[in-house]
Amino acid sequence: MSVVQAPTNTPDSFRNKVSSIGEEGARNWLYPKKPSGKFYKARTIVSWLLFVFLFGAPFIKVDGHPFMLFNIIERKFVFFGLVFFPQDFYLVVLGILTALISIFLFTAVFGRIWCGWLCPQTIFLEMLFRKIEYLFEGDGRQQRQYNEAPMTPGKAIKKVLKQAIFFVLSFFIANMFLSYIIGIDELKKIVTDPPSQHLVGLFAILVFSFLFYGVFAWFREQACIIVCPYGRYQSALVDVNTIAVSYDFKRGEPRGKLVKIDPKRIATEAVPARGDCVDCKQCVEVCPTGIDIRNGIQLECVNCTACIDACNSVMDKIKKPRGLIRYTSLTTIKDGKSHWLSPRILGYTGVWLLITCLFLFFFIRRPMTEVLILRQPGSLAQKQANGEILNFYLLQVANKQAHDVPVELKLISPQKGQITMVGEFSPVPRITEKTGRFFLAMPKEETSGGDMNVKFGIYSQGKLLKEIETKFLTTTLN
Numbered sequence: 001m002s003v004v005q006a007p008t009n010t011p012d013s014f015r016n017k018v019s020s021i022g023e024e025g026a027r028n029w030l031y032p033k034k035p036s037g038k039f040y041k042a043r044t045i046v047s048w049l050l051f052v053f054l055f056g057a058p059f060i061k062v063d064g065h066p067f068m069l070f071n072i073i074e075r076k077f078v079f080f081g082l083v084f085f086p087q088d089f090y091l092v093v094l095g096i097l098t099a100l101i102s103i104f105l106f107t108a109v110f111g112r113i114w115c116g117w118l119c120p121q122t123i124f125l126e127m128l129f130r131k132i133e134y135l136f137e138g139d140g141r142q143q144r145q146y147n148e149a150p151m152t153p154g155k156a157i158k159k160v161l162k163q164a165i166f167f168v169l170s171f172f173i174a175n176m177f178l179s180y181i182i183g184i185d186e187l188k189k190i191v192t193d194p195p196s197q198h199l200v201g202l203f204a205i206l207v208f209s210f211l212f213y214g215v216f217a218w219f220r221e222q223a224c225i226i227v228c229p230y231g232r233y234q235s236a237l238v239d240v241n242t243i244a245v246s247y248d249f250k251r252g253e254p255r256g257k258l259v260k261i262d263p264k265r266i267a268t269e270a271v272p273a274r275g276d277c278v279d280c281k282q283c284v285e286v287c288p289t290g291i292d293i294r295n296g297i298q299l300e301c302v303n304c305t306a307c308i309d310a311c312n313s314v315m316d317k318i319k320k321p322r323g324l325i326r327y328t329s330l331t332t333i334k335d336g337k338s339h340w341l342s343p344r345i346l347g348y349t350g351v352w353l354l355i356t357c358l359f360l361f362f363f364i365r366r367p368m369t370e371v372l373i374l375r376q377p378g379s380l381a382q383k384q385a386n387g388e389i390l391n392f393y394l395l396q397v398a399n400k401q402a403h404d405v406p407v408e409l410k411l412i413s414p415q416k417g418q419i420t421m422v423g424e425f426s427p428v429p430r431i432t433e434k435t436g437r438f439f440l441a442m443p444k445e446e447t448s449g450g451d452m453n454v455k456f457g458i459y460s461q462g463k464l465l466k467e468i469e470t471k472f473l474t475t476t477l478n
């Protein structure tokens with residue numbers, strides 16, 4: 001069987017390869033040059049604000065509960081101090097839908113701004129791990145030379161030290177990640193109690209530490225290029241009107257090395273026209289995903305703006321206006337006009353407004369105390385010595401408020417009947433879902449018609465929280 005090789009020397013050949021994978025399929029390690037410039041400075045400030053938020057939020061408490069919590073184990077969720085229980089799942093679905101459509105809308109207008117400026121993968125890799133690497137091994141080219149040089153004891157020590165720092169950082173990130181799931185108080189217990197008491201927790205910390213270490217020390221840009229589903233979606237979301245990091249080919253082409261031309265030559269002979277791109281490849285050298293933005297918008301581009309900074313500094317040196325690479329759209333480059341308000345954007349905006357209003361409507365109206373009464377699964381009706389019929393029920397109250405809620409259970413219909421709680425139930429502690437059990441005893445004359453409906457009322461300080469109707473069985477007697 002013959003193997004057809006993808007062409008490698010056509011203008012479109014960049015489409016046939018992934019920069020981080022070599023011709024033979026092995027990893028092609030990238031050594032991006034350290035960016036510098038006003039975008040990099042701005043991204044550094046944004047990143048540090050995000051670090052403060054990500055590492056600080058687990059320590060913030062609102063009315064005694066965490067500011068952010070995604071406890072899937074105990075099914076308790078707190079977003080910006082607002083508590084959600086599984087009963088609020090419809091809100092979570094609406095919230096996820098709102099977030100997805102926001103991403104669609106935002107990406108359609110502004111491209112992958114999220115990836116370059118806010119995504120934890122990018123900010124941890126570029127602003128933490130990569131900076132440590134620059135500190136230990138120098139800029140991109142120096143790193144390549146250093147790696148290709150023979151191993152010496154000094155180099156081995158440096159490499160081990162760098163990897164050790166990477167692992168410690170990954171360990172901190174794993175702890176932070178876990179504190180969002182189990183809460184900072186539980187995490188403190190895992191850290192301070194004897195290890196034997198928290199073997200599962202310690203195992204989880206170790207697994208996440210190795211996972212983050214693997215991603216940031218080794219897998220790196222491949223997470224964005226190969227794994228991230230948002231990167232794949234991008235091709236369906238962006239169009240010619242999307243404002244993204246773009247190369248102004250009208251101004252830059254035909255590209256060519258900077259050459260000094262004798263003014264006399266210009267006057268006497270036809271000198272080939274030259275664009276502003278001097279083909280210095282600085283924009284490629286700084287790219288953390290190893291692409292050439294001059295080929296147009298590509299899936300690998302995370303809109304990190306490093307190539308804008310690199311090209312601007314080249315333009316400064318050759319005394320040309322900045323912005324050969326800039327945030328702009330293909331139509332703006334071609335026509336000089338922006339057409340970002342397209343029917344597609346208007347459609348996304350309409351759907352986004354609708355879903356957001358629905359989400360806000362249900363969010364504002366959501367009950368702060370949820371009640372559920374069910375017949376105890378598997379239980380049968382029982383006959384007492386005095387002839388009364390007993391049914392066994394399960395009562396569940398979710399209190400989403402920051403204070404304890406006293407509750408009282410009453411029988412609304414029929415009026416004759418006696419409720420007996422099993423153990424103490426009230427009050428329901430703050431931000432807790434409490435489950436209790438109770439018996440309902442019904443006089444024989446009330447049950448003569450067979451199985452019947454009963455209605456309970458759950459009150460708090462005299463105020464009716466909810467009425468619940470359920471079945472009272474009489475026929476399945478022991």
Ligand code: SF4
Nearest residue numbers: 277278280281283311
């Ligand atoms: S940095 Fe600017 S001038 Fe240099 S190759 Fe890239 S686009 Fe051309």
Ligand code: SF4
Nearest residue numbers: 287301302304305307
């Ligand atoms: S092309 Fe530019 S913006 Fe895109 S990833 Fe590379 S350096 Fe960042």
